[in-house]
Every structure is written in structure tokens, then in C-alpha cells.
Amino acid sequence: MTHPLDHLPRAGHGSDGAALAANFSDLHPPLTQRQAFIESQRCLYCYDAPCVEACPSDIDIPRFIREIAEDNVNGAAQTILEENILGGSCARVCPTEILCEQSCVRNHDAECQPVLIGLLQRHAIDHMRFDGHPFVRAADTGKHIAIVGAGPAGLSCAHRLATYGHRVTIFEAEAKPGGLNEYGIARYKLIDDYAQREIDFLLEIGGIEIRHGQRLGDNLALDTLKRDYDSVFLGLGLGASRQLGLTGEHAPGLMPATDYIHQLRQTDDLGRLAVARRCVVIGAGNTAIDMAVQMARLGADAVTLAYRRGVESMAATGHEQEIARANGVRIVTWAQPERILLDDAGRVTGMRFARTESRGGALTATGETLDIPADAVFTAIGQAFDDASLSDRRAAVLEREAGKIEVDGNFRTSLAGVYAGGDCVAAGQDLTVQAVQHGKLAAQAIHQQLMAQQEVA
Amino acid sequence: MKASMKKPDVDLSIEFAGIRSPNPFWLASAPPTDKAYNVERAYEAGWGGVVWKTLGEDPAPVNVSSRYSAHFGKNREVLGFNNIELITDRSLEINLREITEVKKRWPDRALIVSIMVPCVEESWKTILPLVEATGADGIELNLGCPHGMPERGMGAAVGQNPDLIERVTRWCKQYYSKPVIVKLTPNITDIRVAAQAAMRGGADAVSLINTINSITSIDLDNMVARPTVGSQSTHGGYCGAAVKPIAMNMVAEIARDPATRGLPICGIGGISNWHDAAEFAALGAGAVQVCTAAMLHGFRIVEEMQDGLARWMAEKGYRSLNDFSGKAVRNTTDWKYLDMNFQTIAHIDQDQCIQCGRCYIACEDTSHQSIAKLVDTAGARRYEVIEEECVGCNLCQITCPVEGCITMVPQESDKPYLSWNEDPRNPFRESVTAAG
Numbered sequence: 001m002t003h004p005l006d007h008l009p010r011a012g013h014g015s016d017g018a019a020l021a022a023n024f025s026d027l028h029p030p031l032t033q034r035q036a037f038i039e040s041q042r043c044l045y046c047y048d049a050p051c052v053e054a055c056p057s058d059i060d061i062p063r064f065i066r067e068i069a070e071d072n073v074n075g076a077a078q079t080i081l082e083e084n085i086l087g088g089s090c091a092r093v094c095p096t097e098i099l100c101e102q103s104c105v106r107n108h109d110a111e112c113q114p115v116l117i118g119l120l121q122r123h124a125i126d127h128m129r130f131d132g133h134p135f136v137r138a139a140d141t142g143k144h145i146a147i148v149g150a151g152p153a154g155l156s157c158a159h160r161l162a163t164y165g166h167r168v169t170i171f172e173a174e175a176k177p178g179g180l181n182e183y184g185i186a187r188y189k190l191i192d193d194y195a196q197r198e199i200d201f202l203l204e205i206g207g208i209e210i211r212h213g214q215r216l217g218d219n220l221a222l223d224t225l226k227r228d229y230d231s232v233f234l235g236l237g238l239g240a241s242r243q244l245g246l247t248g249e250h251a252p253g254l255m256p257a258t259d260y261i262h263q264l265r266q267t268d269d270l271g272r273l274a275v276a277r278r279c280v281v282i283g284a285g286n287t288a289i290d291m292a293v294q295m296a297r298l299g300a301d302a303v304t305l306a307y308r309r310g311v312e313s314m315a316a317t318g319h320e321q322e323i324a325r326a327n328g329v330r331i332v333t334w335a336q337p338e339r340i341l342l343d344d345a346g347r348v349t350g351m352r353f354a355r356t357e358s359r360g361g362a363l364t365a366t367g368e369t370l371d372i373p374a375d376a377v378f379t380a381i382g383q384a385f386d387d388a389s390l391s392d393r394r395a396a397v398l399e400r401e402a403g404k405i406e407v408d409g410n411f412r413t414s415l416a417g418v419y420a421g422g423d424c425v426a427a428g429q430d431l432t433v434q435a436v437q438h439g440k441l442a443a444q445a446i447h448q449q450l451m452a453q454q455e456v457a
Numbered sequence: 458m459k460a461s462m463k464k465p466d467v468d469l470s471i472e473f474a475g476i477r478s479p480n481p482f483w484l485a486s487a488p489p490t491d492k493a494y495n496v497e498r499a500y501e502a503g504w505g506g507v508v509w510k511t512l513g514e515d516p517a518p519v520n521v522s523s524r525y526s527a528h529f530g531k532n533r534e535v536l537g538f539n540n541i542e543l544i545t546d547r548s549l550e551i552n553l554r555e556i557t558e559v560k561k562r563w564p565d566r567a568l569i570v571s572i573m574v575p576c577v578e579e580s581w582k583t584i585l586p587l588v589e590a591t592g593a594d595g596i597e598l599n600l601g602c603p604h605g606m607p608e609r610g611m612g613a614a615v616g617q618n619p620d621l622i623e624r625v626t627r628w629c630k631q632y633y634s635k636p637v638i639v640k641l642t643p644n645i646t647d648i649r650v651a652a653q654a655a656m657r658g659g660a661d662a663v664s665l666i667n668t669i670n671s672i673t674s675i676d677l678d679n680m681v682a683r684p685t686v687g688s689q690s691t692h693g694g695y696c697g698a699a700v701k702p703i704a705m706n707m708v709a710e711i712a713r714d715p716a717t718r719g720l721p722i723c724g725i726g727g728i729s730n731w732h733d734a735a736e737f738a739a740l741g742a743g744a745v746q747v748c749t750a751a752m753l754h755g756f757r758i759v760e761e762m763q764d765g766l767a768r769w770m771a772e773k774g775y776r777s778l779n780d781f782s783g784k785a786v787r788n789t790t791d792w793k794y795l796d797m798n799f800q801t802i803a804h805i806d807q808d809q810c811i812q813c814g815r816c817y818i819a820c821e822d823t824s825h826q827s828i829a830k831l832v833d834t835a836g837a838r839r840y841e842v843i844e845e846e847c848v849g850c851n852l853c854q855i856t857c858p859v860e861g862c863i864t865m866v867p868q869e870s871d872k873p874y875l876s877w878n879e880d881p882r883n884p885f886r887e888s889v890t891a892a893g
Contacts, residue, residue, distance in 0.1 A: 041531045043857050047814030053836070069531060105811040110859070
């Protein structure tokens with residue numbers, strides 16, 4: 001298949017490589033030692049701290065910040081990793097502005113400025129120095145668990161299981177582990193090969209094997225896993241990008257944002273990426289913002305983000321919207337995609353939007369239209385759990401809830417011995433930190449179940 | 458040229474134990490006052506007086522390298538400061554010559570000379586006329602240096618012995634005609650004994666405190682205290698903001714001691730701003746001396762000190778330092794005279810509360826379990842004082858990060874003042890009826 005943007009110019013055309021690379025360096029540079037120390041002093045060491053309640057992964061935030069303040073960075077790192085083995089990437093990609101930092105008591109009057117918890121967490125993880133891996137692997141239990149998907153949920157589950165002394169084999173479809181951390185996060189949020197380095201660190205625990213090119217329903221069968229392993233954990237991602245449902249969905253110039261970000265993250269030469277001079281990103285979530293901002297940073301002249309409702313309904317956080325505006329992205333609201341505009345050769349030349357308004361809460365077309373010329377249109381209107389990823393004969397019978405895999409409070413699916421967590425299950429916010437938490441809790445549940453079985457036997 | 462601005466209409470000038478000074482801010486005898494260059498810079502900056510760094514007998518002592526260390530706060534703010542420097546390491550002749558010249562050039566400023574010589578009459582008899590000849594306004598006896606000099610029988614070795622304090626003071630009054638200030642060491646058990654001894658010797662005033670024996674920190678890699686001299690260290694003299702509470706107590710002890718009533722007190726110890734100075738004055742100090750704050754920030758701080766003090770005085774209607782000097786002394790008493798019937802209770806202003814829970818855990822773990830943590834159905838937390846349990850200890854108010862959020866509210870009471878002396882719960886109370 002030819003690339004949908006092959007006809008467009010390259011990013012390297014007209015701008016030098018160093019400038020391009022600089023555009024994709026750390027969005028939020030790390031704190032210096034001194035900044036971290038000063039910032040750590042701002043923490044009030046709350047009791048039953050609201051930030052901890054807001055953190056999906058239960059990190060004892062006041063404790064790790066106090067450890068930074070007391071010049072005990074390894075202690076701080078261990079406090080974080082104990083609850084979140086991917087604490088380094090979460091510190092970079094978490095929308096802290098709607099999680100821990102939003103609930104910081106320092107947001108109140110008089111200060112209106114939360115402690116920079118995310119950057120402090122990053123500081124602790126970036127500066128930890130351990131003699132070997134900071135976790136101990138318990139004596140081998142003889143149990144062997146299969147995990148499908150080497151994303152944050154699967155990796156977190158694997159690490160926790162390994163500490164309990166279980167052996168783990170992870171089956172991953174892609175060529176690299178990491179899931180969205182590797183393939184889906186804006187390049188300036190998780191730079192260089194951080195995702196891989198973090199996984200290398202995680203694997204130091206031992207007892208974890210990753211097999212790549214393994215896809216459920218393709219060359220991997222759930223029945224086989226159930227038969228050959230003591231338990232199975234499904235940590236599948238959201239495979240499918242939602243489509244516009246308009247004519248021209250596959251025209252050159254139109255592309256799902258996640259596909260482009262995938263390429264952007266994997267390329268070692270930003271200059272070779274196709275760049276639209278004028279582009280439209282359709283969507284209102286953080287992926288839409290990531291796409292729009294990255295396109296602007298690659299050199300696009302005009303980037304428009306279009307959303308069918310008002311700013312207040314956008315899923316992207318206020319912080320993300322500010323990043324977009326700061327990068328010159330124009331945000332057009334109350335605009336619903338109506339037609340993909342094509343030239344004679346069938347290439348995208350723009351988008352026609354129906355202007356909308358809210359009437360009694362219902363989205364209604366006003367009858368006006370708006371054409372935005374564009375060489376490329378990126379769709380970022382959400383990702384759905386791809387039913388095809390459960391095309392496996394056995395997986396197909398898993399009970400579903402809201403289009404995703406149904407699990408109970410212990411992350412057990414409807415199939416005995418099969419657990420699931422992360423973006424593929426109903427509960428949750430599709431956040432990395434949420435996936436890490438699911439994997440961790442599922443590992444605890446799996447461990448308890450296996451140990452209980454052992455006692456009975 | 459700068460525009461002229463309105464200034465508070467107050468008089469900051471003082472006359473302390475017969476020494477006149479345009480303001481109550483003096484630099485203490487220490488490195489900042491070691492030579493003419495520094496002292497003149499201080500006068501230029503606006504300091505009302507200077508106590509010249511302690512003169513001794515020749516040959517002058519030799520100092521070691523690495524002399525200061527600090528007790529740091531979390532943000533590297535200096536809470537306390539420590540030094541192992543000795544008295545001036547310049548010759549007596551140079552110091553006397555410079556003092557003479559500086560006094561001539563700055564006749565309106567107070568210039569006091571600190572002196573420390575062996576505890577022998579001849580030594581004092583020799584040096585005092587030389588100091589008198591400089592034209593300086595008075596002398597301060599360094600009977601408090603806690604490091605180095607006591608090992609040679611001087612400094613704190615004298616200040617810790619009331620008989621020696623009295624004797625040396627008497628020699629000074631005998632061989633010197635101008636005011637004699639006796640500087641007291643805090644490294645004793647009861648400061649009043651030292652002040653009484655100075656008074657008996659004829660002292661015109663006391664100044665306190667000198668530095669406190671201290672070790673500020675240990676280099677845990679090399680297992681040696683700071684400041685480090687080679688591979689060793691020694692205790693130093695502690696000063697700076699951290700010693701202010703100790704100094705204020707000692708000033709108050711002397712101020713309210715009937716035996717030393719009326720003895721002028723020059724307050725020293727952690728004074729870093731006008732507020733600190735006003736507090737010392739409220740406890741009876743007629744002048745204050747500053748060192749550490751100037752060493753950390755330079756002489757310019759005196760501008761804010763003068764301005765701040767003057768504005769506060771104008772706001773309160775005080776025209777001069779005398780108007781409020783000692784005003785807090787009469788409210789400083791012994792524990793046994795406190796009102797047993799007084800009751801204050803914490804109040805949390807829910808509008809200001811940021812729900813950090815610090816008051817709750819402090820009270821729950823370490824005090825009287827007088828704060829309730831309430832969580833509503835939406836998860837919002839609220840902390841409320843359980844008034845029946847609150848003893849009014851102030852801990853919650855102290856740990857609260859929001860100034861003014863927790864206030865201590867004195868409770869209305871129809872009970873009269875009742876001291877512990879009179880309290881029926883006191884098994885040793887002075888029984889009025891039995892005596893009658």
C-alpha cells in the first residue's frame with residue numbers, strides 16, 4: 001500500500017535537521033537538581049493527601065516528594081516504582097493537570113499553583129542510581145503466566161508477577177514492546193528511546209520473556225495459552241481508529257492521526273516525513289492535539305483543529321489546548337465533518353464542515369457550511385477496541401461490556417484463568433497510568449489465585 | 458537626584474547608657490567591624506553604631522583557615538551560623554590608630570571598642586588608657602567568646618565566673634572614664650547571676666547574648682564536623698536567626714529581675730530585621746546589635762531596618778524607642794502567675810482551609826484528638842475542631858500552612874483570674890485561709 005501522504009513534500013525540504021530535532025526535544029524540560037529541591041519544599045506533606053487519591057496508581061506522592069527534599073532520591077524512586085513500575089514514562093505522559101496536580105491543595109486561593117508533581121516524579125526516576133534492579137524476585141514458584149500485549153498494562157503485570165517468583169511470557173504483535181509509549185505518544189513528550197530504556201530496566205527483574213510478532217487470532221490462540229500456561233492476562237490496546245464515515249476515507253491525503261504518530265515516533269530522520277503545508281486535524285482529544293502540534297512543529301504553515309462541539313466539551317485538557325494554541329494551531333469549534341474535498345486526481349484538497357450549534361443540548365446543524373483547504377486531513381476522533389483483536393475462536397466468546405472486555409473487580413474475564421486490563425477493558429480512562437495500575441492489580445489477583453490453588457492442591 | 462519622599466515622623470535616635478546614636482542599630486563586634494574599611498562602609502550604609510572587633514594584647518592571635526559553618530533550612534536559608542574565629546588578628550596599634558581616625562570622621566555615630574585581655578589588673582590598666590585616647594564612645598567587655606579564647610583563660614572563661622565578671626568590670630570603671638558595657642555569654646545556667654555581677658562591678662550596661670557553643674553539622678562522608686580544619690573540627694559560637702528565642706528569653710530574664718532593674722540592655726542574637734529589633738526593644742533592649750544578617754546580606758539591610766521600624770512606630774504612635782522599650786516586660790512572668798481560668802480554643806476558617814489535613818494528623822497523633830475529619834458523599838473533606846476536647850495548645854495553628862486560617866479564640870469566662878498559687882488543684886498552694 002502506498003503511503004497516503006506520499007504526494008506531499010518532506011519536512012526536511014526547506015528546514016534544517018537540527019531545527020527539526022529541536023522542535024521535538026522535551027516539551028517540558030526536566031527540573032534541575034536545585035529546582036527539584038525547591039519545588040519539593042513546596043509540598044505540604046498533606047495527610048491522606050488528595051493527590052494520592054487522584055492518582056490512579058496509588059503512588060504515595062507526599063512521601064516521595066519528602067524523600068527528594070531529604071536528599072534521598074533512591075528512596076523517592078523506590079516509593080514511586082513500588083506502585084508504578086513505569087513511573088518514569090507516566091511522569092512524562094500523564095495528564096497531571098487533571099489528576100494529582102489538579103487536586104493539589106496548593107491550587108487553592110493565595111497560591112493557585114500546584115506542586116509540580118509530574119516533574120518531581122520524573123526527577124526522582126531520572127536520577128535514581130541502584131546497584132542492580134531495585135526489586136527482588138521471589139523464589140521461583142514454578143508457575144508460568146502468559147500475557148498478551150507488551151503495552152503498559154502487560155509490562156506492569158509482568159513485572160509484578162516476576163517479583164512474586166512467577167515466570168512470564170509476553171506475546172506482542174509489534175516489533176517493539178511498549179505499546180502506546182513506543183508508538184502512540186507525541187514525540188516531544190517521550191523523547192529518544194526512553195520507552196525502550198524504561199522497559200530494559202523493567203526486565204532486569206528477570207523471568208520475563210517477550211515474543212514479538214505474536215497476534216491473537218492470527219498466530220496465537222487463547223486456547224493454547226490457557227492450556228500451556230497457569231494463567232493468561234490480556235493487555236490488548238485499542239487497535240481501530242474511528243472513521244469519519246464519509247466518501248473518500250481512503251483518499252490520498254487522509255490518514256488516521258495515530259498512524260502518522262506511529263511513523264513519527266519510529267523514524268530516525270524527521271526530515272523524511274511527509275508534511276502538509278495546510279492541514280486539518282479532526283478531533284478534540286489529546287491525540288488530536290498531539291497530531292496538530294507535531295504537524296506545526298514539522299513545518300506546516302497552517303494547522304487547523306476542528307471539532308463539532310464547543311471548547312468546553314473538548315476531551316483535551318486545558319493544558320493541552322494551551323500547548324496547541326502556543327504552537328499556532330487554530331482551533332475551530334462547532335464544525336462537523338460533512339465532506340472530504342477531493343481534486344480531479346482524487347486527492348484531498350480540504351474538508352467541508354457543517355456548522356453546528358447546541359439546541360437544548362442536542363447538536364444541530366445550522367445549515368451553514370465551512371470549507372477549510374488542506375493538503376492533508378488527519379482523523380483523531382477516538383479509538384475503539386477493535387473486535388478483530390478478539391477474532392480468536394476462544395477470545396470471541398469473552399463477555400463484553402460497552403464494546404470492551406468485561407472484567408470483575410479482580411480483573412477476571414468471563415473465562416476462568418483469563419484476566420484483562422488496560423485500554424481493552426471497560427473500566428478506566430484509557431490512560432497509561434490506569435493501564436499500569438490494572439496490570440499491577442491483575443498480577444496481585446493472579447498471584448493470590450495461583451497460591452490459593454496451590455494450597456488446596 | 459532622587460525625588461524626596463515623605464518619611465515617618467519619628468525619632469530613631471537613642472541615648473544608650475550615655476552613648477548617643479542616630480538609630481538603635483549597631484553592628485556587633487565581629488568580622489564586619491574588624492577594620493576601618495568595613496566600619497566606614499557600615500556607617501555609609503546608615504548603621505547608627507559599631508562595636509569594633511575585639512582588641513587584645515599583642516601579639517595578636519592567629520586564625521585558622523575555614524572558620525564558619527551554618528545550620529541550613531531546606532531551601533538553603535541560613536537558620537543559624539557558627540564561627541571559630543578569634544578576636545582581631547591585627548596588631549593593637551593598627552586597630553587603635555584606625556579607631557581614632559574613624560571616630561574623627563564619623564563623630565555622630567556610636568563607636569564602641571570591644572576588649573578582651575587576660576584577667577589580670579595590669580593588663581586592663583595598660584590597655585584602657587590607650588582605648589580612651591582613641592575618642593571612642595565606650596567599651597564593651599568581651600567576656601563571652603566561647604571558642605579558642607577560653608582555652609587561654611579569657612572570653613567565656615571569665616563570663617562564666619561571676620566573681621571575675623565583677624572584678625574585671627570594676628577595673629574597667631577604675632581605669633576608663635566612659636561607659637562600660639559588659640557582654641554576657643549565654644553558656645551559663647542563669648543569666649541573671651552574670652548580669653548582677655556586672656552591675657555590682659559598676660557596669661553601665663550589659664549586652665547579650667554572645668554566641669552559643671555549637672556544632673552545626675557533620676560531614677557524614679568524612680565523619681568530621683563543620684567548619685573543617687584539615688581533618689578536624691572544633692565547636693564554634695552559634696548565632697543568627699535560630700538563637701533569637703534564646704537571646705530574647707535571657708534579655709527578658711534580666712529586664713524583669715528586680716536586682717538588675719534599670720540596667721540598660723543592648724539586645725544581640727539573631728536580629729535580622731526591624732521586627733526582630735522591635736521585639737528586643739519590647740523586652741527592654743535600648744539598642745540592638747546585628748552581625749549574622751549583615752554577614753549574609755551586606756550592610757545595606759540597615760536601610761530597611763530603619764525604614765520598617767520607623768513606619769511601624771509611626772503607625773503605633775510611638776515617637777521614640779523609649780515609648781515602647783520594655784513594654785512587653787510586665788507581661789512576661791513566671792508560669793505560676795499565669796491565669797488557670799483562661800481558655801482558648803482553635804477555630805478553623807473553612808473558607809480559608811485548603812484541606813491539607815496537617816492540623817488533623819498533628820492533633821490526632823500527638824495532641825488531644827480534637828480535630829474531626831469529615832468526608833462528605835462527594836469525597837470532599839472538612840476538618841472541624843471538637844471544642845470540648847480542645848485544650849488550646851496552638852499546635853494546629855502552628856502546623857497550618859495558611860496564615861490566618863486557624864485562629865485561637867479566647868473563650869468568654871465569668872471566672873476570675875486564678876494563678877496556680879491560688880488554684881485549689883495545687884497541693885502546694887499558698888493557703889490564704891490557713892495563714893489567716
